[in-house]
Amino acid sequence: MAAANPAKSLRDEATCSICLDYFQDPVMIIECGHNFCRACITKYWKGSDCSASCPECRQLFSWTNLKPNRQLGNIVETAKQFSLQLNNSSKLGRMCKEHQKPLTLFCKTDEILICTVCDRTKAHRSHAVVHTEEAAADYKEKLWIYLENLKKERNQIQSAKSNGAKPSQELLKQTKAKRKEIVSEFQQQQQFLKEQEQLQLSKLKDLEKEIEKKRDDYASKFVDEISYITDLIGEVEKKDKQPTNEFLQDIGSLLDRCKKGKFQYPAVPDSSDVKKRLDQFCQESTSLQISFRKVRENTLTPKGIKENVLLDPETAHPRYVVSADQKTVSWGDVRQQFPYNPKRFQRVRCILGCEGFTSGKHYWTVDVGDGDYWALGVAKESVEREEEIDLEPDEGIWAIGLYSDQYKALTSPPTLLDVEEDPTEIHVCLDYEGRTVSFYDAEDNTNLCTFQSAGFEGEKIFPFFRIVDSSTVLSLYS
Numbered sequence: 001m002a003a004a005n006p007a008k009s010l011r012d013e014a015t016c017s018i019c020l021d022y023f024q025d026p027v028m029i030i031e032c033g034h035n036f037c038r039a040c041i042t043k044y045w046k047g048s049d050c051s052a053s054c055p056e057c058r059q060l061f062s063w064t065n066l067k068p069n070r071q072l073g074n075i076v077e078t079a080k081q082f083s084l085q086l087n088n089s090s091k092l093g094r095m096c097k098e099h100q101k102p103l104t105l106f107c108k109t110d111e112i113l114i115c116t117v118c119d120r121t122k123a124h125r126s127h128a129v130v131h132t133e134e135a136a137a138d139y140k141e142k143l144w145i146y147l148e149n150l151k152k153e154r155n156q157i158q159s160a161k162s163n164g165a166k167p168s169q170e171l172l173k174q175t176k177a178k179r180k181e182i183v184s185e186f187q188q189q190q191q192f193l194k195e196q197e198q199l200q201l202s203k204l205k206d207l208e209k210e211i212e213k214k215r216d217d218y219a220s221k222f223v224d225e226i227s228y229i230t231d232l233i234g235e236v237e238k239k240d241k242q243p244t245n246e247f248l249q250d251i252g253s254l255l256d257r258c259k260k261g262k263f264q265y266p267a268v269p270d271s272s273d274v275k276k277r278l279d280q281f282c283q284e285s286t287s288l289q290i291s292f293r294k295v296r297e298n299t300l301t302p303k304g305i306k307e308n309v310l311l312d313p314e315t316a317h318p319r320y321v322v323s324a325d326q327k328t329v330s331w332g333d334v335r336q337q338f339p340y341n342p343k344r345f346q347r348v349r350c351i352l353g354c355e356g357f358t359s360g361k362h363y364w365t366v367d368v369g370d371g372d373y374w375a376l377g378v379a380k381e382s383v384e385r386e387e388e389i390d391l392e393p394d395e396g397i398w399a400i401g402l403y404s405d406q407y408k409a410l411t412s413p414p415t416l417l418d419v420e421e422d423p424t425e426i427h428v429c430l431d432y433e434g435r436t437v438s439f440y441d442a443e444d445n446t447n448l449c450t451f452q453s454a455g456f457e458g459e460k461i462f463p464f465f466r467i468v469d470s471s472t473v474l475s476l477y478s
Contacts, residue, residue, distance in 0.1 A: 007086055014079035016040055017056055023076045028069040029054055031061035035069055106135035200285055207278055214269045221266040232257060290444065304361020304429065309353045309463050309476050314343045315385075316351040320467070326354070331470040346386045353463030356381055363429040364463060364476060365442050368402070370424070371472025375401030375410060378430055378437055379464035380456070391466070398437040398451045399464055409449045417449055425477075430461060
């Protein structure tokens, strides 16, 4: 079977497998018949004593059994000449594979290059055939038309791209301008806060200096008298230790000085004016701090969706009374008799909201009034209903409460909360994905407590409420 590419086959046969180039002074290993350049095989066997292996078949033999292969050398020269002729032919033009003639004609019907012999064959005899130069001129003209059309289409696409990007560019300009505005505004706010800080501290420093001056002026009026009395005490103690004759000497003078009139205490300096100004300063400073705190907390407190929470009567402890609109729970006079319901809290005095949450951010507002004993927060759907439980995260409850005039986070043990003023309305905020439960004074958005890393574990989470006696009524805002 003829080789697909005789030129390549000939070159492969004339190529040394070590240097991958035409053989130079080819030699043959007698034992296996493989050929190599003399220099290549000698370098390959360098260091071997008397025998080595063939680089191709790995057969062992004596390295002295090399035979010059002059016939292969002649084939190499022929291959070189043939390769040179092919290169020269390719420079003159491509050759017809079938007839080995230059491809000087172009069949417009089949749109292929052919030679003069192909033109006379049956395959192309009835076809429109022209010289390659004429065909190239025709096709160049067609390509120029296509080229112009493609350029126009590219320009249209680029124009559409540019026009389509204009709205985004305009929006980006707006965001860039807004960024500059925000940076500038916050820099001004920072400067304002710094100036306010320096002003407040400066006023406080002036008041401190005035108070210290009054104190020092008042204290200085006692210094001379204290010094005089201290010296006199020392003199009397010294006189008391002297011998009789020496003791009696100048005793009258000493007694006269001891009889000196009582010290006239100076009036306590009037600080009412300074106290008034200090109280006024403290009031203004506190008001300013509250304003800053409100701005900060309103900005930093993501509350999520405001929920219209309804109380679920089916979960209510039997002593609880739920209003008709399901917005208020209070303490009943007697324990009500209900049919068994696995949802109801039988022993723990609690009640849940109707709707639970498995994702998102939510908040609702609870009016705690002036009640003495209450708790509110969130609870897992799986929280124990029939037995006594501890109200803590390990039991699936995250809540805060008021007990014995102390605000506490219901942890184990409970954590006292630092609450400056009694809140009457409380925001309960649930961030399911963030795994946090937060509580805020609804009046000024002061953070009362935040549970971090709450273990919801994919369960549905419900609003949770608790009252202990008739002193408390909890109400929900719509």
